[in-house]
Amino acid sequence: MxxxxxxxxxxxxxxxxxxxxxxxxxxxxxxxxxxxxxxxxxxxxxxxxxxxxxxxxxxxxxxxxxxxxxxxxxxxxxxxxxxxxxxxxxxxxxxEVRSVRVGESSRLIGQECQQCRAEIVRSADIVQCPLCQAAYCSDCWDFLANKRCYSRACNYAPVALTLAGEAAHD
Missing domain, CATH: 2.60.200.20 (Tumour Suppressor Smad4)
Incomplete structure (x- = not known):
């Protein structure tokens, strides 16, 4: 699909x-x-x-x-x-948000999750902020629900993917 x-x-x-x-x-x-x-x-x-x-x-x-x-x-x-x-x-x-699996040649490999600071590795499930493109572990994104993106100067208020009815990988 x-x-x-x-x-x-x-x-x-x-x-x-x-x-x-x-x-x-x-x-x-x-x-x-x-x-x-x-x-x-x-x-x-x-x-x-x-x-x-x-x-x-x-x-x-x-x-x-x-x-x-x-x-x-x-x-x-x-x-x-x-x-x-x-x-x-x-x-x-x-x-406007979806969970994605990091591919082998992704520019995100080696970057850190903005919440937990874990290194983003190939095949990890991540979510990117739709405004600033900051990367988060899927669980960390859900943790930020109704708070604020951690990236500097970004005011996006994340919504948990599971709460918004979005499939994990649409």
């Missing part, structure tokens, strides 16, 4: 990947599968997906009702791993 990219909105049988930092894509309300890359500004009914330069993933609904955690989204919303949305008749999950 192919690994799904992150960050993404997962519609169940299909998904939409967020654009690179500083870019936007638009999902027309009547054709959500037809994402197109363009800057915000049109008045067509739909949903803008964007990545701020900081790496945060945002949604900007235009004349489209979007519920996040059961509450209406007004103007825009910054998404966090595990957020559940309801839009255009679809239940959608947001994913």
């Amino acid at each position: 192919a690994r799904k990219p992150v960050p993404r909105l997962d519609f169940g049988d299909w998904y939409v990947t967020f654009p690179q930092r500083g870019r936007y894509i638009f999902l027309p309300a009547d054709q959500l599968r037809e994402a197109r890359e363009e800057p915000p500004g049109q008045n067509e009914c739909g949903l803008w997906l964007g990545r701020a330069e900081s790496g945060l993933s945002v949604i900007i609904p235009v004349r489209l009702a979007v519920l996040r955690g059961g509450l209406p989204t007004v103007v825009f919303a910054v998404l966090h791993h595990g957020d559940q949305l309801r839009l255009a008749g679809y239940d959608v999950d947001f994913h």
Whole structure:
């Protein structure tokens, strides 16, 4: 099974990947599968997906009702791993973090976990912060749930993968 990219909105049988930092894509309300890359500004009914330069993933609904955690989204919303949305008749999950197995030639080999300082070795299961790319042992990432990434100047608040319903290796 192919690994799904992150960050993404997962519609169940299909998904939409967020654009690179500083870019936007638009999902027309009547054709959500037809994402197109363009800057915000049109008045067509739909949903803008964007990545701020900081790496945060945002949604900007235009004349489209979007519920996040059961509450209406007004103007825009910054998404966090595990957020559940309801839009255009679809239940959608947001994913931005995943556990990965370190490959033989990974640049992460020899680096340290930001929490426990254990050396990262080949075949280890790790999680990388979606904002600063700092590496953590999977257990250490779960330990940091609702706290803060340990990397300097990063304000990401980790969510435990197991609590967010994400498979260990999706």
